[in-house]
Amino acid sequence: MSIKPIQGNSSITRRSFVKATAFGAAALGTPYLIRPASAQPVQLTMLAWYGHAEPDVVQEFEKANNVKFVPKYYTGGDNMLALISQSPPGTYDIILSDAEYVQQLREAGYVEQLDPKDYAFDDFFPEFHRFPGHWVGDKLYSVITRFGFLGVSFNTNAVTEAEAHSYKIFWNDKLKGKLGHFDWHLPNLGQISLYAGNKRPYDIGSDAWKKVQDTTMSLRPQVGGFFDYGGTFASLKNGQMLAFCGIGDWITGVLEKAGAPIRTVIPDEGGLQWTESFCIGKGSKKQDLAKKWIQYITSPQGQAKSADMAAYPALIPNKKGWEILAKEKPEEAKRQRMELGKPNVMDDIRSGKIQFRELPVQQDLETWNDFWTRYKSQKA
Numbered sequence: 001m002s003i004k005p006i007q008g009n010s011s012i013t014r015r016s017f018v019k020a021t022a023f024g025a026a027a028l029g030t031p032y033l034i035r036p037a038s039a040q041p042v043q044l045t046m047l048a049w050y051g052h053a054e055p056d057v058v059q060e061f062e063k064a065n066n067v068k069f070v071p072k073y074y075t076g077g078d079n080m081l082a083l084i085s086q087s088p089p090g091t092y093d094i095i096l097s098d099a100e101y102v103q104q105l106r107e108a109g110y111v112e113q114l115d116p117k118d119y120a121f122d123d124f125f126p127e128f129h130r131f132p133g134h135w136v137g138d139k140l141y142s143v144i145t146r147f148g149f150l151g152v153s154f155n156t157n158a159v160t161e162a163e164a165h166s167y168k169i170f171w172n173d174k175l176k177g178k179l180g181h182f183d184w185h186l187p188n189l190g191q192i193s194l195y196a197g198n199k200r201p202y203d204i205g206s207d208a209w210k211k212v213q214d215t216t217m218s219l220r221p222q223v224g225g226f227f228d229y230g231g232t233f234a235s236l237k238n239g240q241m242l243a244f245c246g247i248g249d250w251i252t253g254v255l256e257k258a259g260a261p262i263r264t265v266i267p268d269e270g271g272l273q274w275t276e277s278f279c280i281g282k283g284s285k286k287q288d289l290a291k292k293w294i295q296y297i298t299s300p301q302g303q304a305k306s307a308d309m310a311a312y313p314a315l316i317p318n319k320k321g322w323e324i325l326a327k328e329k330p331e332e333a334k335r336q337r338m339e340l341g342k343p344n345v346m347d348d349i350r351s352g353k354i355q356f357r358e359l360p361v362q363q364d365l366e367t368w369n370d371f372w373t374r375y376k377s378q379k380a
Contacts, residue, residue, distance in 0.1 A: 041068040044289055047083060048073060048096035049276070050229070051311020060305075061296050067289060075228060076184045077101035078369070084110050089283030093290045099275035100186070100359045102133045102142045111279040114140040118291055119298060120318075127349060128317035132356065134277060142277040143294050146306050146314035149264075149345070149354055150187050150248040150272040156261040158242040164265045167195035170245055176222055180241035183226040185372035187272060188246035190357055192216045194269045201272070203361035213371055219245075220378050236262050249336070250274070253313040257335070266348060272357045273349070276314070300324050308332050315345055 041062070046053045046069050053071035062068060074080045077098045084092065084105070097105055105111045116138075121129050124144075134142040152164040158178075163169045170179055181188055193201035193212045204212065224241055225231070232251055235241040237260055244251075248264045248271070255262040278297065280290045296302045303321025307314060308329055315336060316322065322340055326333040337345045348354050360368050 039066055041066050042286065042289065043068050043070050044093045044286060044293065045069075045091065045281075046071045046094045046096070047080065047092040047281070048094075049075070049311075051309055052096055054309075054311060056310045057297075057305060061293060065289065065292065077104075077186075078365075081105075081108075084108075084281075090281065090285060092281035093284040093286045094293055095279045095281050096145075096276055097142060097279055098357070099131065099133055099142075099144070099277055100357060102277060102279065104359075105279060106136070106141045110282050111141050112282055112284070112287065114143065114280065114291075114294075116140045119143050119295065123300060123320045124317045125319055125346060127346070131275065131277070142279045143298055144275060144277045144317050145294075145297055145303075146316050147273055147275040148248055148250045148314045149266055149348070150191065150246065150274060150357070151264050151266040153236070153244040153247050153252045153262070153264040155236065155239065155242045156263060161265060164243075164267065166267050167191060167245075167269055170219055170222060170243065175243050177224045178240075178242040179219070179222040180224055180232060180235055180244045181226045182232050182244060182246035182251075183228060183376075184246060185368050186357055186359075187274070189216065189368055189372065190272050190355075191245055192219070194272070194355070197269075199270075199355075200361075201355055202358040205362055209363055216371075216375055217378065220375065226376055236260070248272075248274070250312040250314060253336070254311075257313070257332075266353060270352075271348070271354050273354045274357050304328060307336065307338065 044067050048071060050073045051057065053069040058069050072083065072092070074083055077100065080097065080101065081104060084095070085108075095105065095111060128144050131144045134140060134144065152167060152169060154164050154169070158174065159169060163172070169175070189212060190201045192215050193204060196208065196211050196215050198204050198208055198212075225235065227235060229251065232244060232247060233255070236244065236252070237255055252262045252264045278294045280287055280294075284290055297306055298318060300318055300320035301324060303316040303318040304324040307316045307321065307325050313332070313336060315338060319340070322333065322338045326339055333339050337343070359365055
């Protein structure tokens, strides 16, 4: 993997390595906006996690609409909010947000209201028709595009799948100095909260919050480092870290598909769901094109492309997208357990094994962030 620096205050690195799947204009319910080939491409600014404006995802849309995406990449919702708050309205035409931050975007006036009739929710599994936080009554502000699960991520040469079926493995002596953290408090503390027995890991009282802190602190001697995406990827690939807290298939799937002995399982205590969605930035002067992009990436063909995104794979909410993925990329559909008529990831959601990653309910976000900073400063 080549190292590619990204914009913003993160050192995340990823690389595209699959070719884009052809996407015809008929895949959208409305015609593309076609301009003469000689016209200068219209620039669309996108604020997103790395990968969403790379050629394997956007090339077909760019060609069909004479558009050129100009991305600004971030790491984590806190970083996203900081970038928006420091920018004039209209800076970003399209904003990719983790679901738990959409409410903050709306309340701060950073995103436009959307018309639900513009989007093919009927193609989605029912669980995703009115995703929490994306709606206020009948008003829509963001459209879910992809999601994934966080669990125990591990090197299969060092940890057995049976061992990985409990977060308890993180305290195993063989992982001393070999356990990594993805450096973001929400996924890590959410997982520890599940291990501590909290069925709603982000909605906990003061006693449960103290237990989460104490349990997390007891893990500190095991930890070999705190990593961004690039460091997480590299340390798992080269064996520096043998297990990771705070991540899932969105990182390990890239390694697994490349043949590395790395994978993620959802432990018996349960897993977390991360969710990404697209909004239109407040004050954008290109809202029609931004809407077309969201329609494209949430259409069945766009969803199949998104599921197999080179930067990091994901699950998709569009049921028809599952059908296309199974036809065009059957091995990936099987690997990600997105096969209709067979046991699949929707069973995990419906059984209650998966909890949404949220912002803290009974504590403020800064309280969790402050603890995470103290935790990292402790000597192993």
